[in-house]
Amino acid sequence: MKTQHCQVAIVGAGPSGLALASELAKSDLDVVVLEREDTAGGIPRHCGHSPYGMREFHRLMSGPAYAGRLTREAEQQGARIWLNTTVTEIGPGGKLLLSTVDGVLELQAARVVICTGNRETPRAARLVSGTRPLGIVTTGALQSMVYLKHRLPFMNPLIVGTELVSFSALLTCRHAGIKPVAMIDSNPRVTAIKASAWLPRLLGIPLLLNAVLDEIRGGSRVESVAVSNAAGKLQNIECDGVIFSGNFVAEASLVRASHLEFDARSGGPVVDQYGRCSDPAYFACGNLLHPVDTAGWCWAEGLRTARLLLADLNAELPRTGRVLEIETASPGIRYFTPQRILLPDAHLSENHPGVQLRFAENRSGRISWWGDKGIISGRRIRAQRERRVLLPFPPRDQLSACASLALEFLPDVED
Amino acid sequence: MSDYSSSASLPATLFDIIVVGTGVVGCAMARRFTLEGAKVLVIEKAVDILDGASKANSAILHTGFDAPSPGSQELECIVDGYNEYLEIHARLNLPLLECGALVLAWNEAEADRLEGIQRSAHHNGVTGTRIIDAKELRSKEPQLAHTAVAAVEVPGEFVIDPWSAPYAYLLQALENGACLARNCELLDGHFDSGEWTLKTSKGPLKGRQLINCAGLYGDRLNQKLVGESDFEIRPRKGQFVVFDKSARGLTRSILLPVPTEITKGVVVCPTIFGNLLVGPTAEEQHSRIDAAVDSAQLQALIDKGSSILPALGQHAVTATYAGLRPATEHKDYQIKWYRDRNYCCVGGIRSTGLSAALGIARLVYRQYLAAGNQHSELVDCHWPRVSRIADPGERDWQQPGNGGIVCHCELVTRREIMQALEGPIPPCSLAGLKRRTRVTMGRCQGFYCSAELSDLTDGCFQQPMSSARK
Numbered sequence: 001m002k003t004q005h006c007q008v009a010i011v012g013a014g015p016s017g018l019a020l021a022s023e024l025a026k027s028d029l030d031v032v033v034l035e036r037e038d039t040a041g042g043i044p045r046h047c048g049h050s051p052y053g054m055r056e057f058h059r060l061m062s063g064p065a066y067a068g069r070l071t072r073e074a075e076q077q078g079a080r081i082w083l084n085t086t087v088t089e090i091g092p093g094g095k096l097l098l099s100t101v102d103g104v105l106e107l108q109a110a111r112v113v114i115c116t117g118n119r120e121t122p123r124a125a126r127l128v129s130g131t132r133p134l135g136i137v138t139t140g141a142l143q144s145m146v147y148l149k150h151r152l153p154f155m156n157p158l159i160v161g162t163e164l165v166s167f168s169a170l171l172t173c174r175h176a177g178i179k180p181v182a183m184i185d186s187n188p189r190v191t192a193i194k195a196s197a198w199l200p201r202l203l204g205i206p207l208l209l210n211a212v213l214d215e216i217r218g219g220s221r222v223e224s225v226a227v228s229n230a231a232g233k234l235q236n237i238e239c240d241g242v243i244f245s246g247n248f249v250a251e252a253s254l255v256r257a258s259h260l261e262f263d264a265r266s267g268g269p270v271v272d273q274y275g276r277c278s279d280p281a282y283f284a285c286g287n288l289l290h291p292v293d294t295a296g297w298c299w300a301e302g303l304r305t306a307r308l309l310l311a312d313l314n315a316e317l318p319r320t321g322r323v324l325e326i327e328t329a330s331p332g333i334r335y336f337t338p339q340r341i342l343l344p345d346a347h348l349s350e351n352h353p354g355v356q357l358r359f360a361e362n363r364s365g366r367i368s369w370w371g372d373k374g375i376i377s378g379r380r381i382r383a384q385r386e387r388r389v390l391l392p393f394p395p396r397d398q399l400s401a402c403a404s405l406a407l408e409f410l411p412d413v414e415d
Numbered sequence: 416m417s418d419y420s421s422s423a424s425l426p427a428t429l430f431d432i433i434v435v436g437t438g439v440v441g442c443a444m445a446r447r448f449t450l451e452g453a454k455v456l457v458i459e460k461a462v463d464i465l466d467g468a469s470k471a472n473s474a475i476l477h478t479g480f481d482a483p484s485p486g487s488q489e490l491e492c493i494v495d496g497y498n499e500y501l502e503i504h505a506r507l508n509l510p511l512l513e514c515g516a517l518v519l520a521w522n523e524a525e526a527d528r529l530e531g532i533q534r535s536a537h538h539n540g541v542t543g544t545r546i547i548d549a550k551e552l553r554s555k556e557p558q559l560a561h562t563a564v565a566a567v568e569v570p571g572e573f574v575i576d577p578w579s580a581p582y583a584y585l586l587q588a589l590e591n592g593a594c595l596a597r598n599c600e601l602l603d604g605h606f607d608s609g610e611w612t613l614k615t616s617k618g619p620l621k622g623r624q625l626i627n628c629a630g631l632y633g634d635r636l637n638q639k640l641v642g643e644s645d646f647e648i649r650p651r652k653g654q655f656v657v658f659d660k661s662a663r664g665l666t667r668s669i670l671l672p673v674p675t676e677i678t679k680g681v682v683v684c685p686t687i688f689g690n691l692l693v694g695p696t697a698e699e700q701h702s703r704i705d706a707a708v709d710s711a712q713l714q715a716l717i718d719k720g721s722s723i724l725p726a727l728g729q730h731a732v733t734a735t736y737a738g739l740r741p742a743t744e745h746k747d748y749q750i751k752w753y754r755d756r757n758y759c760c761v762g763g764i765r766s767t768g769l770s771a772a773l774g775i776a777r778l779v780y781r782q783y784l785a786a787g788n789q790h791s792e793l794v795d796c797h798w799p800r801v802s803r804i805a806d807p808g809e810r811d812w813q814q815p816g817n818g819g820i821v822c823h824c825e826l827v828t829r830r831e832i833m834q835a836l837e838g839p840i841p842p843c844s845l846a847g848l849k850r851r852t853r854v855t856m857g858r859c860q861g862f863y864c865s866a867e868l869s870d871l872t873d874g875c876f877q878q879p880m881s882s883a884r885k
Contacts, residue, residue: 036823046866086812088826099826103815122860125732127710132736134845134878137865144866151869151881176884215707220878249731251857255825256661264729297830
């Protein structure tokens with residue numbers, strides 16, 4: 001097998017991977033981006049509507065335009081993007097196995113950044129009852145069909161979910177002339193910002209909350225769905241498709257099959273405050289660590305990780321020291337990242353937004369850092385499902401004095 | 416190659432054998448009779464082969480250690496089928512996972528029954544089994560719940576690919592002269608002067624002998640053609656949960672429970688594709704088509720699986736499915752000749768059909784010979800090699816010129832998809848393409864590849880994945 005070499009290999013050409021590539025190539029590093037699709041850009045590539053680019057380019061762009069701009073910038077800075085190239089194995093010390101149209105090859109990199117992103121939870125993993133006809137897709141699949149292939153899988157689907165991406169599914173339908181029959185969510189409130197509930201109303205599409213998808217019916221194609229409300233009352237809705245939107249999970253199969261430490265809570269790799277994995281040749285960045293966040297957030301994280309990686313290559317990032325594993329016993333916390341802090345903390349993490357968390361339910365309360373001697377710091381939050389919560393790291397001097405570190409969430413007592 | 420699936424009419428030839436149904440039994444039957452020199456036609460009412468009972472099972476190649484006592488048709492066919500699969504799989508390039516099975520006892524009462532299970536295994540001619548204690552069990556399967564007290568080890572229980580195996584049987588039949596007609600429903604038929612004249616949705620057909628391999632419709636076909644049926648199909652639904660490949664390492668062996676009077680119970684089983692499977696349920700029902708899954712049953716399977724392998728709960732579900740077994744009111748298979756009408760019914764082939772199919776075909780052929788029929792054996796028999804889509808062995812993504820990977824979860828290449836679409840038995844449905852290549856069957860279930868796939872398959876399927884935007 002042929003072996004090629006590079007300084008930094010980036011797995012995945014989405015917003016975080018491309019931001020990293022631009023920033024690193026700017027510093028004259030030999031950067032290779034490995035992208036398994038035939039076009040770079042990641043999810044924005046098939047998300048044909050706004051808003052993208054405000055944070056990065058200070059203008060309103062569509063997903064494909066934004067993906068194209070990120071790609072061009074990375075290439076202009078000198079990063080090489082290898083398309084149709086799949087990483088099939090992650091090995092110790094930055095050794096990657098690749099599958100290309102020409103067969104397999106090995107790539108040895110000094111550092112690898114894993115930016116494989118996230119994807120939506122499909123029907124099967126949600127254990128939805130019923131038959132398995134054609135016409136059941138995720139938003140990602142729908143958008144790829146509509147925007148990349150100009151094809152329609154159905155004309156009158158049901159949309160399951162009310163996350164940001166669910167409204168993106170709605171806009172995709174509108175663009176393609178598809179008229180959804182309804183949008184449903186099992187929760188009492190819309191998961192995305194409250195104002196988004198206006199969109200289906202404006203388009204004349206019923207928004208059903210407290211509504212559970214009980215069954216999918218149909219022979220070769222979807223014919224109807226059974227939906228029940230909070231009182232258990234069943235409603236039959238005729239439709240020819242179902243869009244399962246959101247409920248993002250990390251696309252971490254490579255990580256899980258590798259030697260890298262895996263975090264069952266987030267579904268991604270365990271990282272320290274620099275985004276470095278358990279094998280110091282590997283970093284991870286973007287929605288792989290925190291499903292799901294906006295492209296702009298991932299892009300900014302890419303820039304930050306690039307600077308940390310540069311420092312690491314200049315031997316400015318500590319490799320050894322005392323490891324504080326962050327623990328939690330609070331059931332409301334679904335996941336958090338990073339999962340560990342390496343002490344002493346280098347000054348480089350000063351711009352770090354802190355630990356990023358997700359909560360299982362909408363709850364108000366207080367989130368705190370606990371050291372072995374008691375509470376260090378904390379703040380009041382209003383946690384919302386699928387929404388980012390940030391908590392800055394404790395001050396450096398206090399961290400150094402900690403023998404252990406835990407996150408605690410104390411919900412407000414409900415009336 | 417004689418595939419009449421997309422042509423409007425059928426050949427006017429008088430066939431020696433007409434096989435009705437292209438489940439695993441029909442495919443094996445077509446192969447056996449073709450290799451023995453008979454002129455065979457197989458008809459199928461669905462758009463694709465393996466579209467009934469054979470599309471969903473546990474994919475275990477059984478030894479027959481727990482089959483009904485010696486003398487049953489089922490045991491004889493399982494043993495013969497098992498041996499023939501081991502003999503031919505390498506030549507057809509079919510995979511084999513030699514994982515073995517453990518029949519687990521979870522309490523002393525079950526442990527007391529292990530001796531009996533071992534004894535019946537010996538009675539059934541399955542040797543090499545032994546009883547292992549809790550300590551050995553733990554060292555063998557460290558992820559197993561610690562409450563398991565003992566087990567019978569059955570080293571010969573293996574796992575195969577439930578789709579490429581019957582596909583290969585049928586392909587070998589076709590490459591050696593058999594004909595196939597899908598989309599061809601048998602509407603009526605009558606037997607006169609040693610010949611069957613059949614009315615089908617594709618027009619008339621003539622054959623000397625008729626073999627009913629109609630699976631879930633076996634009793635109805637009997638009624639239609641010979642006016643009686645010794646059995647009634649009582650469909651038994653089995654639901655399954657497929658776990659992500661990350662769970663594959665949790666067990667080396669197939670994990671079986673001590674069976675009860677009613678059911679063989681829920682199995683935890685590796686798949687040839689590197690996943691872990693939990694199932695089936697056993698639900699009696701009237702419908703012969705309704706293979707719906709039920710979220711409560713699926714959750715119960717996950718709970719059951721997690722009680723056997725506690726770490727299973729940390730792994731994601733990749734797929735859920737259900738299959739219908741053509742069970743009857745009888746315990747044994749219902750293989751019967753109506754000699755005066757040159758008609759053979761191969762009915763009631765319940766959950767062991769995948770293991771027994773090659774053996775069933777041999778049995779039926781022996782019975783056919785015994786009635787005085789004969790053919791001169793095929794000279795220069797062809798042995799097609801099917802493409803390897805299971806993980807052990809060389810895969811196309813490792814080879815140059817593969818066209819790039821389209822389905823990222825299952826590493827299916829563009830070349831594999833095109834070869835299947837343009838192949839000798841082209842799939843006429845997405846389900847058929849999935850069975851041939853595994854596209855969209857991985858953890859993302861089409862999030863990444865279904866757009867590309869719907870583009871590639873444009874014009875290939877009766878029910879397309881999508882239509883072009885106007």
